[in-house]
Amino acid sequence: MALLNWWQPLRKMLIAPAVLGRNGVLGMNARNRLYISRYNNRAFYPLVDNKLKTKRLAEQFDIPVPELIDVIESQHQVADLQRYLQLLNSFVIKPSKGSGGKGILVLQGRDGDHWIKSSGALVSLQEIQRHVSNILAGLYSLGGTPDVAIIEHCIQFDQSLVGFSHEGVPDIRVIVCRGYPVMAMTRLATHSSDGKANLHQGAVGVGISLLTGKAIFGVMQGQRVKIHPDTGEDLARLQIPHWQTVLELAARCYDVTGLGYLGTDVVIDAERGPMLLELNARPGLAIQMANGQGLLPRLRKIDQLSHAEIRKPVAERVRLSQQWFAD
Incomplete structure (x- = not known):
């Protein structure tokens, strides 16, 4: 994993909270004030807070979702x-x-x-x-x-991910700001998470390179991990299939919802490929731990974009994100 050496400075940052901002780590108050309140019109929240509305909206715009x-x-x-x-x-x-x-x-x-x-x-x-x-x-x-x-319908996840998740379907969280993907991770179910891809319940979080779709860092319950605790699979071997499609699907959700700061959760079905699972207008911050780096430098880059740059086609926005935020 290319960024495993980020773990030591990140641990120091956890010990010294005053250092967080200087190292580009986005905190909850800054997230709420600078990004959620700034870019998310509350009138659009029902579109993502209600999974049934999200599913129907996605179907309206031909975004694949579980049946x-x-x-x-x-x-x-x-x-x-x-x-x-x-x-x-x-x-x-x-x-x-x-x-x-x-x-x-x-x-x-x-x-x-x-x-x-x-x-x-x-x-x-x-x-x-x-x-x-x-x-x-x-x-x-x-x-x-x-x-x-x-x-x-229950997702049958892609065979290339077998062994990286235990008793449950892995999902991919992509943070999107003003239509540009800025950071990604996959959440891998474990026995302790009861087969759910939820970090708070004990799932493994693995940071994913925006450029390649490959694993760069792994954490579980605040501790660095290199192998899956139940399957023994080496997390460094993880490669998300259909990576460009995943990023473009995530970026499209900005155009569909009008929300400028959101978390998109995607699953890879064995037959249908990437599908939108749900959206989150208040995405959590653990994705920074899983990537071994902070969100702020990337978000500040997006803050500076002009209206014309925000209106670029989805594929171009994804290409620029991969260029700017390549690990």
Whole structure:
């Protein structure tokens, strides 16, 4: 990994918070003030805070997304859930307004009257009904407001990524500012993360070179890692397939949503290639840890761009980002 030597200065930065800004690390207050408040019109937030709206918007603009099976909107539908699921072997149930990976239930197979989680645990129809009822009640939604449950097809991730994720589908987070990709990482599921690609729950974060799509740095729960803790796979070998398509898909989300600072989460399906999973108007900052460098120098470059440069075609914006931010 080309940037493993970044880890030592980064550790010192963690010990001395005053040094963060001088080393280009974006903090939460600066993110909120300089980028989220500055570039994100709050009127557009519902487009990304509601996964169902995001999915329908993406489909409207021909951005690939996991296929929608059904939407559960009422407790009456929960009682009739067996009819919805009786022919399904694998599927995903998620809250439309959930955040941080909460409330997502991934079922990858079936054993008689039970479904099988990625960990191998069996889940009964009654447990699924209880989970959906909790979603509708707002247990996982932003602000605890009533929600709807989305049922969609389960991703079968690209074979080139097998071994880099355990019990779950890896995803790719790309930070996009004013239509330009500025930093990327992949999140790899582990046993401790219960098969979810969520860093706060124990997934591995690996920084990805914008130029090549190759791994440059790996972290797990704040500690540097070189191999996947469950599979033993050398993270330095990781190469994201369809990399140019991933970046162009991420950059297009700016044009579609009008949000100038956002996180795009992409998955690589074995048959359909890159697909948009969800969008985030308040993307987290751990991507800097996974890359071993701060966001600020890159974002300041984007701040200086003219209106004409922001209106360049997607492919040209991606090409310039790769040129400016090559590792």
